[in-house]
Amino acid sequence: MITIDTRSRVPIYTQLEKQIVKLINLGIYEIDSPLPSVRSMACELGINPNTVAKAYKGLEQQGVIYTVTGKGIFVNSTDMTKIHKLAIKTVKNALIDARNSGIEKSTISEIVNKVWEGADNDSN
Amino acid sequence: MITIDTRSRVPIYTQLEKQIVKLINLGIYEIDSPLPSVRSMACELGINPNTVAKAYKGLEQQGVIYTVTGKGIFVNSTDMTKIHKLAIKTVKNALIDARNSGIEKSTISEIVNKVWEGADNDSN
Amino acid sequence: MITIDTRSRVPIYTQLEKQIVKLINLGIYEIDSPLPSVRSMACELGINPNTVAKAYKGLEQQGVIYTVTGKGIFVNSTDMTKIHKLAIKTVKNALIDARNSGIEKSTISEIVNKVWEGADNDSN
Amino acid sequence: MITIDTRSRVPIYTQLEKQIVKLINLGIYEIDSPLPSVRSMACELGINPNTVAKAYKGLEQQGVIYTVTGKGIFVNSTDMTKIHKLAIKTVKNALIDARNSGIEKSTISEIVNKVWEGADNDSN
DNA sequence: GTGGTCTAGACCACC
DNA sequence: GTGGTCTAGACCACA
Numbered sequence: 001m002i003t004i005d006t007r008s009r010v011p012i013y014t015q016l017e018k019q020i021v022k023l024i025n026l027g028i029y030e031i032d033s034p035l036p037s038v039r040s041m042a043c044e045l046g047i048n049p050n051t052v053a054k055a056y057k058g059l060e061q062q063g064v065i066y067t068v069t070g071k072g073i074f075v076n077s078t079d080m081t082k083i084h085k086l087a088i089k090t091v092k093n094a095l096i097d098a099r100n101s102g103i104e105k106s107t108i109s110e111i112v113n114k115v116w117e118g119a120d121n122d123s124n
Numbered sequence: 125m126i127t128i129d130t131r132s133r134v135p136i137y138t139q140l141e142k143q144i145v146k147l148i149n150l151g152i153y154e155i156d157s158p159l160p161s162v163r164s165m166a167c168e169l170g171i172n173p174n175t176v177a178k179a180y181k182g183l184e185q186q187g188v189i190y191t192v193t194g195k196g197i198f199v200n201s202t203d204m205t206k207i208h209k210l211a212i213k214t215v216k217n218a219l220i221d222a223r224n225s226g227i228e229k230s231t232i233s234e235i236v237n238k239v240w241e242g243a244d245n246d247s248n
Numbered sequence: 249m250i251t252i253d254t255r256s257r258v259p260i261y262t263q264l265e266k267q268i269v270k271l272i273n274l275g276i277y278e279i280d281s282p283l284p285s286v287r288s289m290a291c292e293l294g295i296n297p298n299t300v301a302k303a304y305k306g307l308e309q310q311g312v313i314y315t316v317t318g319k320g321i322f323v324n325s326t327d328m329t330k331i332h333k334l335a336i337k338t339v340k341n342a343l344i345d346a347r348n349s350g351i352e353k354s355t356i357s358e359i360v361n362k363v364w365e366g367a368d369n370d371s372n
Numbered sequence: 373m374i375t376i377d378t379r380s381r382v383p384i385y386t387q388l389e390k391q392i393v394k395l396i397n398l399g400i401y402e403i404d405s406p407l408p409s410v411r412s413m414a415c416e417l418g419i420n421p422n423t424v425a426k427a428y429k430g431l432e433q434q435g436v437i438y439t440v441t442g443k444g445i446f447v448n449s450t451d452m453t454k455i456h457k458l459a460i461k462t463v464k465n466a467l468i469d470a471r472n473s474g475i476e477k478s479t480i481s482e483i484v485n486k487v488w489e490g491a492d493n494d495s496n
Numbered sequence: 497g498t499g500g501t502c503t504a505g506a507c508c509a510c511c
Numbered sequence: 512g513t514g515g516t517c518t519a520g521a522c523c524a525c526a
Contacts, residue, residue, distance in 0.1 A: 011500080011501060011502090012501080012502075013501085013502090018221055018224065018225075021224065021225050022224035022225070025224065025225060025226040037512080037513065037514085038513080038514065038515095039512095039513085039514095047502085047503085048502060048503050048504070049503095049504095049514095050502075050503075050504090051501085051502065051503080053514075053515080054501090054502095056514085057514095057515095061433075066255055067257075067513095067514065067515095068254055068255060068511090068513085068514090069257070069259065069509080069510050069511075069513075069514065069515090070509080070510035070511035070512080070513050070514075071254075071510090071511070071512090071513060071514090072512090072513060072514080073513090073514075080225065080226055083225050083226075084225060084226070084227055087218075087221055087222040087225045087227055088222065088227065088231070088235065090218045090221065090222070091215075091218040091219060091222050091232060091235060092235055092239065092247075093218075093247035093248075094211075094214045094215040094217075094218040094219075094247075095215060095218075095235065095236060095239040096239055096246065096247045097142055097211055097214065097215075097247050098211040098212065098214070098215050099239055099240060100142065100145065100146040100149065100246075101142075101145050101146070101149060101204065101207050101208060101211045102145075102149040102204055102207075102208070103208055103211055103212065105236065105240040107212070108215060108236055108240075109233075109236065111212065111215060111216055111219065112219060112229065112232055112233065112236065115216065115219040115220055115223055116223060116229040116232075122220065122224075123216075123217035123218075123220045123221050130440055130443075131438055131439075131440060133439075133441070135441065135524080135525060135526090136525080136526075137525085137526090171526085172526055174526065175525085175526060178525090178526090259509080259510060259511090260510080260511075261510085261511090266469055266472065266473075269472065269473050269474075270472040270473070273472065273473060273474040295511085296511055298511070299510085299511060302510090302511090328473060328474055331473050331474075332473060332474070332475055335466075335469055335470040335473045335475060336470065336475065336479070336483065338466045338469065338470070339463075339466040339467060339469075339470050339480060339483060340483055340487065340495075341466075341495035342459070342462045342463040342465075342466040342467075342495075343463060343466075343483065343484060343487045344487055344494065344495045345390055345459055345462065345495050346459040346460065346462070346463050347487055347488060348390065348393065348394035348397065348494075349390075349393050349394070349397060349452065349455045349456060349459045350397040350452055350455075350456070351456055351459060351460065353484065353488040355460070356463060356484055356488075357481075357484065359460065359463060359464055359467065360467060360477065360480055360481065360484065363464065363467040363468055363471055364471060364477040364480075370468065370472075371464075371465035371466075371468045371469050372465075383515085383516060383517090384516080384517075385516085385517090409497080409498065409499085410498080410499065410500095411497095411498085411499095419517085419518085420517060420518050420519070421499095421518095421519095422517075422518075422519090423516085423517065423518080425499070425500080426516090426517095428499085429499095429500095439498095439499065439500095440498085440499095440526090441498075441499065441500090441524080441525050441526075442497080442498050442499075442524080442525035442526035443497090443498065443499090443525090443526065444497090444498060444499080445498090445499080497525100497526085498524100498525075498526080499523105499524090499525085500522105500523080500524085500525105501521100501522085501523080501524105502520105502521080502522080502523100503519100503520090503521080503522105504518100504519085504520090504521105505517105505518090505519090506516100506517080506518080506519105507515105507516085507517080507518105508514105508515080508516075508517100509513100509514090509515085509516105510512105510513075510514085510515105511512085511513075
């Protein structure tokens with residue numbers, strides 16, 4: 001369900017964070033249900049447990065998940081505001097750069113339409 | 125005319141590249157006119173000449189500027205296709221992430237409007 | 249009468265210890281009266297019996313309660329010296345950290361007043 | 373100037389964070405001056421560079437310091453609000469626990485006086 | 497030179 | 512079993 005591109009410039013833990021957020025939004029990881037343990041997730045993806053832990057901790061700091069010591073990590077009753085703010089900031093910066101490089105608004109609008117209608121590609 | 129934020133997470137050479145592209149699009153750097161030399165640009169901005177050289181090299185590889193050995197660096201007859209492709213790719217990735225984190229299309233449309241109507245902020 | 253916050257970073261057995269001490273100080277658990285058995289306490293709070301046992305053991309080592317084998321666990325004739333020493337040490341450390349981070353004495357005094365006058369919130 | 377107690381229960385990176393904050397407040401680390409590099413600090417303290425990096429990153433997230441890529445880590449124009457909030461919360465929790473265990477307000481007031489007048493002990 | 501990321505493997509506290 | 516901390520050592524991008 002989660003795929004990691006080791007060759008991508010995007011850090012592995014960032015890829016993980018994004019995909020987990022996606023899966024939560026899709027309802028595949030349900031509220032108050034546990035995420036795969038650090039070790040099992042690491043094993044499944046073929047990456048180091050520390051990297052998984054780093055991604056989990058990042059999501060925890062953003063309020064997306066919460067930790068119960070000795071039990072595991074659970075999906076929070078989704079307060080996505082922090083995540084949204086960050087994503088919107090990223091979009092805005094990308095848009096400003098696009099505008100500054102002379103791209104037309106219509107071109108962007110097309111892409112917006114494509115992305116929101118289109119298939120479920122991933123970034124990375 | 126060019127401002128560098130040394131504290132930003134965006135690499136300095138990237139900030140430089142983006143702002144030069146912007147100035148070209150605004151017609152402030154004119155086609156076949158020379159850019160400031162590496163040394164003068166570095167001195168003016170208070171950054172390392174190597175960093176300026178790296179930015180210029182990057183722009184040259186993207187066909188935005190061309191070097192005449194012993195003469196200087198000149199603005200190319202605006203072939204922005206590579207720049208555009210890159211910017212569009214960045215926008216698309218940002219949009220995909222935004223969608224995956226549960227942001228509504230309407231929210232994005234608002235931002236698009238703001239950016240194309242609004243003042244000329246910079247990213248970084 | 250006792251509430252456990254499983255999501256808190258404070259270990260469950262610590263939360264238990266603190267709240268039992270509090271109830272003893274309030275006179276709700278009376279001297280030489282029996283505490284609820286490990287199993288019933290665990291059941292009531294929905295936590296692991298091992299955790300309750302750990303809390304009881306901790307309190308016993310601090311002289312707050314004593315075990316009569318085969319009979320049960322009883323509140324000791326309130327010797328709170330060890331508990332007090334520990335609590336004071338914790339307070340002192342917190343105060344030192346606060347001072348080192350530049351907090352004014354007056355700010356702390358206000359908080360002290362609030363806590364000793366105010367309602368009976370819990371930490372965790 | 374900084375001392376680490378490897379045997380303490382307090383994580384090394386936390387000890388480091390606290391002591392750096394202290395040194396900043398004392399004016400020993402000056403605003404916009406660089407902190408010792410990750411490697412040199414690690415070497416000096418005899419701990420792992422990763423641990424130092426973790427402490428630095430924590431302080432950065434709290435706005436105490438900022439990173440300039442390739443240059444180093446610098447003291448921010450001290451916005452200590454986050455640090456203060458955290459410290460106050462810790463103090464308050466410790467005070468609540470102390471009150472609940474039956475400690476008198478006067479005892480605490482004495483300690484407050486001692487800490488703010490007294491020598492520069494450290495916690496850990 | 498700087499910090500950032502990743503891996504490997506260890507030990508600990510909690511439940 | 513769980514996550515949290517720490518070490519050792521590697522590689523990369525940036526200035």
